Amino acid sequence: MAIRSAGVFDVSFVQLVLLVLIFSALSLVQCTTDSSDVQALQVMYTSLNSPSQLTNWKSSGGDPCGESWKGVFCEESAVVSIDISGLGLSGTMGYLLSDLVSLRKFDLSGNNIHDTIPYQLPPNLTSLNLASNNFSGNLPYSIAGMVSLSYLNVSRNSLSMTIGDIFGNLAGLATLDLSFNNFSGDLPISFSSLSNISTLYMQNNQLTGTLNVLSGLPLTTLNVANNHFSGWIPRELSAIQTFIYDGNSFNNGPAPPSPSSATTPPGKSHNNNNRTHRPSSRSPSDNQSSDSDDGLSVGSIVGIVLGAVFLIALVLLTLSYCIRKNRRKVSGTRSSAGSLPVSTNNASTEMHEQRVKSVAAVTDLTPPPAEKLVVERVAKNGSIKKVKSPITSTSYTVASLQTATNSFSQEFLIGEGSLGRVYKAEFSNGKIMAVKKIDNAALSLQEEDNFLEAVSNMSRLRHPNIVTLAGYCAEHGQRLLVYEHVGNGSLHDMLHFADNGSKNLTWNARVRVALGTARALEYLHEVCLPSVVHRNFKSANILLDEELNPHLSDCGLAALTPNTERQVSTQMVGAFGYSAPEFALSGIYTVKSDVYSFGVVMLELLTGRKPLDSSRPRSEQSLVRWATPQLHDIDALAKMVDPALNGMYPAKSLSRFADIIALCVQPEPEFRPPMSEVVQALVRLVQRASVVKRRSSDESGFAYKTPEHEAIDMSF
Secondary structure, eight states: OHHHHHHHHHHHHHHHHHHHHHHHHHHHHHHOOOHHHHHHHHHHHHHTTOOTTSTTOOSSSOOTTTTTOTTEEEETTEEEEEEOTTSOOOSOOOSOGGGOTTOOEEEOOSSOOEEEOOSSOOTTOSEEEOOSSEEESOOOGGGGGOTTOOEEEOOSSOOEEOOOSOOTTOTTOOEEEOOSSEEEEOOOGGGGGOTTOOEEEOOSSEEEEOSGGGTTSOOSEEEOOSSEEEEOOOGGGGGOSEEEOOSSEEOSSOOOOOHHHHTOOTTOOSOSTTOOOOOOOOOHHHHHHHHHHHTOOHHHHHHHHHHHHHHHHHHHHHHHHHHHHHHHHHHHHHHTGGGSOHHHHHHHHHHHHHHHHHHHTOOSSSOOOSSEEEEEEEOTTSOEEEEEEEOOSEEOOHHHHHHHTTTTOGGGEEEEOSSEEEEEEEOTTSOEEEEEEEOGGGSOHHHHHTHHHHHHHHHTOOOTTBOOEEEEEOOTTOOEEEEEOOTTOBHHHHHHTOSSHHHHSOHHHHHHHHHHHHHHHHIIIIISSSOOOOSOOSGGGEEEOTTOOEEEOSTTGGGGSOTTOHHHHHHHHOSTTSSOHHHHHHOOOOHHHHHHHHHHHHHHHHHOOOSBOTTSOGGGSBHHHHHGGGTTOHHHHHHHSOGGGTTOSOHHHHHHHHHHHHHHTOSSGGGSOOHHHHHHHHHHHHHHOOOOOOOTTOSSOOOOOOOTTOOOOOOO
8 A cells, every 4th residue: 555655746746837837837838928919128228228227128038027137027928018117217118119019108218318209109009108308309190099098197208299180099097297398389180180189288388379169178277377379269278177278478357258159050960079068147037038949830831941941942033143244254354364454463363362361361470270171172174173281281371471581682591492591580589480482483383283282281291300491482473482491501511511521421421311311211201101202312402400410301392393294293303323223214202212312321320422423533423323232342431431431430320320321222223111110220220330430540440439338249
């Protein structure tokens, strides 16, 4: 019996061990984190400068779910929540956040994270908290696609520019905190779509305009204190439980009734988004009238209905007659236009512009409300059609722009392109802008008709590396665009004409310029819907501010030069040194052609040479043809580098930069990478590069330094 018992014990023990091992293996399998989540967290950890506060985090390898990385919470193998708030973290957020597709809560508040908020955020978040950091730039447009978002807090940062019209699909958003930033401009019209918003904080910004867009929202808490709001406070907002509005310039006295409530047709409810309004008081006579209506006979009701139908029919016939008569007059005027003197045509144009002015509420410096403007246009067949164009930028008068540019004098001229000249404009309020005066000869009749649509689309482009379209003028046959002024000249001038300009462009500065413009193109190609093709990407259109941050200009102007017009497109692209092979052969221009042009600009940054330079030997006149065969030869690459850098660059960074160029300038468009991949490659390069000086005694190699106590990373 003893022997048998021992045998049974041995078997039972073995079985128990096997069960423990099986369950351990199963738990390990369950804890293995999704590879995309792991990679995104690794990049994020490196971007945050690998802080010791993030215990168990790793820059390579590791299992966030199985190893309990600090602040990371999982469901099975997916990361669903990251809360690393208040840890004193620095650096940036990383560039692979969009791979965290299962992430619901993301809290980085109370740190010291800087740079712009990445444009590709986790797409399925319900809660995003970036409060109390050092973020700059504006809100990324990718927020517009985060339809599950219910909580968004970006307060106490350095965010600027307009808020952005990105809330149209965020019906579930309940709390929005934009307070203590530098946001400016009017409130976006898409705020009206926030049908579940209860808490909205916007205090301590530079916001302007009225609060009208908020009047239909189910708010219980609203703080708009210390801004530049004006006009009347809508009556509906007075019913909000907590409403703080001091520190603004609101009109005194009760607000007039809103146009929507004053003109609501019979049978339509005054309620908006099921918001409860206070019932209006009624007089005794109103009640008597209502009671008498209840007692009307059937004959009386039939008589009233027949009378109403007769009156409506009479009104419709009258309107129809007037419209037909009007059309005959317009048609008669158009058919005899050829025999009219020139002055009559001018008068007709002025009358047409007056109609546009009356609808668009044109002012000198005050922007119109961000709403759909109904613009009347006379078509080629003489009929009048109305086109709705949401234009959010300021409408200027010709007179105001003439005053600001001293009648477009030569001393105010700062540039010239295929569409016209650019002038510096100095307004009486001290604001300095840049005005592009479009040459009418560069536009066909059809393009003139579509000018306001192009302005509408350009006015919605919002990115820290894109020059903002601040306003426009469509008056007296003039077509002008008003941009924010970037005061340090263009990259082209700094590289090729400035006496010491290229010396100011250190290697790190050049990489940052490449990264900033790459982000601008990524936004145009992959964030905007539909994609925006630049078609005139060149160093002359990359403007630099005082801190050498790049700002891409002329975005959206391709709409005024359609791709079907070979001749006009050629003018748009400018120097053939930037144009892709497929464009030169067929006149076809796509986002991949922009990628090629970007590669040419990177070559300019690398070599300091112009894309086409007839002063050089024939074999070196075309920068791409001369440089491309040498991009993978380290010795030849060293000789290609801009002498103005004086050898100050890291070897691996230079090699990676050349690899990116080689991908971008490939002859076949399908082999060129999308701009998002270019951005990722440049971000990795920026994170790892350090300024070095090439050893003067070693002509064939490079020396590079790393900070003390830091391992040398050979992977980039």
